[in-house]
Amino acid sequence: MVSTLVARLRHAGALTGLALLLGPLLVLALPAATAVAQDVETISGRFRFEGEPVVGVRVTVTEEASGAVLEGVSGEDGRWEVPLPGPGTYVVTVDTATLPDGVGLRDPERTSVEVRVLENASAAAVFALGEAVDAGSDLLRRILQNGLNGLKFGLIIGMTSVGLSLIFGTTGLVNFAHGDLVTIGAFAAFFLNVTLGLPLLLAAPIAVAFGGLVAGALDRGLWRPMRRQSAGLISMLVVSIGLAFVLRHIVLLFFGGSRLAYADYSLQTAMRFGLIRVTPVELWVMGLSIAMLVGVGLMLTRTRLGKSMRAVSDNRDLAESSGIDVQRVILSVWVLGGMLTAVGGVFLGVIESVDYLMGFRLLLLMFAGVILGGLGSAYGAMVGGLVVGFVSEVSTVWFSSQIKYVWALLVLIIILLVRPQGILGRRERFG
Amino acid sequence: MIETLFFDALRSAVGPTAATYALLAIGLNIHFGYTGLLNFGQVGFMLVGAYGLAITVSVFGGSVWLGVVVGILAAVALSLVLGLPTLRLRADYLAITTIAAGEILRFLVRNTSSDPFTGSVFGLRQFAGDFYAISPFSGGSDYLGPLRFSANRMWVTSVGWGLVLVLSLGVWALMRSPWGRVLRSIREDEDAARSLGKNVFLYKMQSLVLGGVIGAIGGIVFILALQNVTPDMFLPQVTFFAFAIMILGGTGTVLGPVLGSILFWFLLTGLQSGVRTLVDSGAIPGVAGGQAVGAVSLIAVGLMLMLLMIFRPQGILGDREELRLDVK
Numbered sequence: 001m002v003s004t005l006v007a008r009l010r011h012a013g014a015l016t017g018l019a020l021l022l023g024p025l026l027v028l029a030l031p032a033a034t035a036v037a038q039d040v041e042t043i044s045g046r047f048r049f050e051g052e053p054v055v056g057v058r059v060t061v062t063e064e065a066s067g068a069v070l071e072g073v074s075g076e077d078g079r080w081e082v083p084l085p086g087p088g089t090y091v092v093t094v095d096t097a098t099l100p101d102g103v104g105l106r107d108p109e110r111t112s113v114e115v116r117v118l119e120n121a122s123a124a125a126v127f128a129l130g131e132a133v134d135a136g137s138d139l140l141r142r143i144l145q146n147g148l149n150g151l152k153f154g155l156i157i158g159m160t161s162v163g164l165s166l167i168f169g170t171t172g173l174v175n176f177a178h179g180d181l182v183t184i185g186a187f188a189a190f191f192l193n194v195t196l197g198l199p200l201l202l203a204a205p206i207a208v209a210f211g212g213l214v215a216g217a218l219d220r221g222l223w224r225p226m227r228r229q230s231a232g233l234i235s236m237l238v239v240s241i242g243l244a245f246v247l248r249h250i251v252l253l254f255f256g257g258s259r260l261a262y263a264d265y266s267l268q269t270a271m272r273f274g275l276i277r278v279t280p281v282e283l284w285v286m287g288l289s290i291a292m293l294v295g296v297g298l299m300l301t302r303t304r305l306g307k308s309m310r311a312v313s314d315n316r317d318l319a320e321s322s323g324i325d326v327q328r329v330i331l332s333v334w335v336l337g338g339m340l341t342a343v344g345g346v347f348l349g350v351i352e353s354v355d356y357l358m359g360f361r362l363l364l365l366m367f368a369g370v371i372l373g374g375l376g377s378a379y380g381a382m383v384g385g386l387v388v389g390f391v392s393e394v395s396t397v398w399f400s401s402q403i404k405y406v407w408a409l410l411v412l413i414i415i416l417l418v419r420p421q422g423i424l425g426r427r428e429r430f431g
Numbered sequence: 432m433i434e435t436l437f438f439d440a441l442r443s444a445v446g447p448t449a450a451t452y453a454l455l456a457i458g459l460n461i462h463f464g465y466t467g468l469l470n471f472g473q474v475g476f477m478l479v480g481a482y483g484l485a486i487t488v489s490v491f492g493g494s495v496w497l498g499v500v501v502g503i504l505a506a507v508a509l510s511l512v513l514g515l516p517t518l519r520l521r522a523d524y525l526a527i528t529t530i531a532a533g534e535i536l537r538f539l540v541r542n543t544s545s546d547p548f549t550g551s552v553f554g555l556r557q558f559a560g561d562f563y564a565i566s567p568f569s570g571g572s573d574y575l576g577p578l579r580f581s582a583n584r585m586w587v588t589s590v591g592w593g594l595v596l597v598l599s600l601g602v603w604a605l606m607r608s609p610w611g612r613v614l615r616s617i618r619e620d621e622d623a624a625r626s627l628g629k630n631v632f633l634y635k636m637q638s639l640v641l642g643g644v645i646g647a648i649g650g651i652v653f654i655l656a657l658q659n660v661t662p663d664m665f666l667p668q669v670t671f672f673a674f675a676i677m678i679l680g681g682t683g684t685v686l687g688p689v690l691g692s693i694l695f696w697f698l699l700t701g702l703q704s705g706v707r708t709l710v711d712s713g714a715i716p717g718v719a720g721g722q723a724v725g726a727v728s729l730i731a732v733g734l735m736l737m738l739l740m741i742f743r744p745q746g747i748l749g750d751r752e753e754l755r756l757d758v759k
Binding site: 231233239242243253368413417 | 469471515516517520522523524526527528530531532534535538539541542543544667668671674675678722723725726727729730732733734735736737738740741744
């Protein structure tokens with residue numbers, strides 16, 4: 001009798017020690033329940049908000065089997081404890097009306113937890129408190145937050161689509177390998193940043209130059225000879241699919257199939273602006289994207305090269321007969337497009353991650369954006385890309401994020417039905 | 432070792448997968464080879480055929496035969512949905528819309544909220560019982576000599592290639608008919624066909640439906656052979672494999688897709704076995720094993736597609752003069 005009591009006490013001591021050790025960890029883990037051996041079963045917990053105890057919060061404890069309801073209120077130290085009639089399963093519910101103003105549950109949906117209490121044990125019910133959000137402003141917050149994400153994503157789509165649209169405009173090629181240029185840019189930066197250990201700020205410009213180089217080499221080595229042999233556009237399209245396969249799986253061969261992150265800027269604390277949160281690097285990505293899109297726009301309207309790009313895109317024969325070196329312009333379109341896709345790839349890698357399929361996933365959205373804006377128009381690509389990014393991200397407020405691209409692609413199909421030349425496209429090119 | 436490699440490759444070249452891809456390519460050939468329609472979403476037709484069958488049987492308890500009908504009707508519906516907005520536009524619009532539609536469908540069946548119907552990422556199984564119940568083959572793995580096909584594999588293989596034969600004959604007959612000549616004239620010069628009073632849109636639509644239904648039949652054979660269906664069987668690369676097969680065999684020829692599929696799977700499986708052997712023996716350093724096999728074979732498919740298109744766009748059986756593939 002005595003020996004079993006001693007054994008039980010020693011057992012209890014060991015468990016209490018363990019609980020003391022693990023206690024802080026368990027408070028961090030949200031749905032946690034710990035058991036400490038005692039003679040009477042209890043459920044307890046502690047309400048804290050920004051380090052201060054919260055007094056006077058009422059909890060109700062319902063025994064699942066009998067439906068019996070017990071109550072507890074948090075004291076001066078924020079602790080509450082409810083003695084139980086016996087072991088079993090209990091549901092602990094917070095009376096959110098008793099929380100002070102401005103304080104709410106960090107997860108507003110999770111007002112109750114289920115706790116299993118063993119014989120002679122005490123269990124904890126943990127509720128994390130945070131700033132209160134009411135349902136209405138929560139919807140607003142999610143729309144704003146997703147809208148911001150959509151803007152971020154849309155800017156990247158817009159930037160990568162400019163090249164796709166200009167290449168189509170100048171050569172008539174629908175380049176199915178364009179997405180894989182994004183992947184190559186992102187992985188070039190990954191190689192420099194993670195494998196070689198260069199800082200990302202140095203790796204990114206080199207990767208962008210590499211992206212331009214690859215695209216230029218493709219034009220010189222593959223597309224220009226094909227144009228010279230006056231290959232059909234459909235043959236070139238099928239070749240671009242083959243090329244996409246080759247590029248994508250070369251990346252798979254060397255870097256594997258899992259998602260990878262850059263060494264820099266991957267863990268940043270979000271800053272708050274009113275209802276929305278944004279990390280500094282996201283702000284940089286958005287700012288730089290906008291600057292680059294404006295820069296490309298100015299280049300297309302103000303510089304000689306930009307004007308000839310638009311001229312070739314508008315009417316190739318007329319441009320050629322007015323003395324523009326069409327092949328050189330096409331080469332510069334490829335280099336420009338390649339650099340922009342590489343920038344997009346690096347940005348996407350910074351705010352999300354890099355994997356060998358990232359470009360292909362983006363390609364379908366780029367197509368949607370380009371068609372939405374009007375095939376062949378650089379400004380159309382920017383606008384269309386923004387719309388597509390925005391639609392797919394904001395859709396996650398109401399629909400599952402697993403199908404967020406579906407909405408963007410549906411927009412594509414609807415646009416084709418209603419206005420096939422796109423928002424900024426011209427009618428004559430179509431039909 | 433060479434012998435194992437050869438039999439691996441041969442086993443794949445005559446198996447149900449090759450038959451499936453022959454069917455997909457026959458459908459694509461009607462679209463692209465005879466009508467000039469760029470369908471890059473053949474996998475979408477395959478998907479609706481497969482899930483039409485699997486959902487009818489596994490979820491609603493219908494028979495396999497009802498499932499086949501549902502799958503085919505789903506493919507008809509999909510072609511109408513895709514064709515109505517795009518068939519009046521330039522060829523590349525259909526290309527972009529179909530590849531997007533294939534991915535939309537895959538996302539949708541994969542989505543968690545579709546779980547009661549499609550089993551989301553886990554897919555569906557146990558729908559092939561009726562089909563194997565009427566199999567004339569029985570016993571162990573002793574069919575086709577050294578290839579050692581099991582009785583079930585033998586049955587689905589026979590059905591698959593039987594369908595390939597019947598549909599190839601059908602294509603041959605159709606393309607000799609006035610209807611087929613109109614399709615080819617649309618491929619050659621759409622405006623000329625229109626000026627002769629043909630309703631080009633209607634003919635294109637019929638072609639899209641017919642090829643799509645054959646793609647759906649391919650999907651049905653595919654999942655009957657595997658006896659399960661999951662969303663990630665329907666990646667966009669399936670369509671590109673079918674394209675490579677069609678171009679390899681000869682675009683716009685009756686036997687091109689069949690020959691292409693046999694040859695393609697012989698070469699691809701041979702290559703995969705070869706790479707796997709090399710990786711296992713450590714001859715290719717610095718490369719992750721399982722992924723290397725997939726990556727190398729897909730690089731090879733991509734290269735093959737490029738080189739064929741550049742140097743021999745008519746494939747093995749095709750006639751270069753007949754195929755001035757271009758969009759106006």
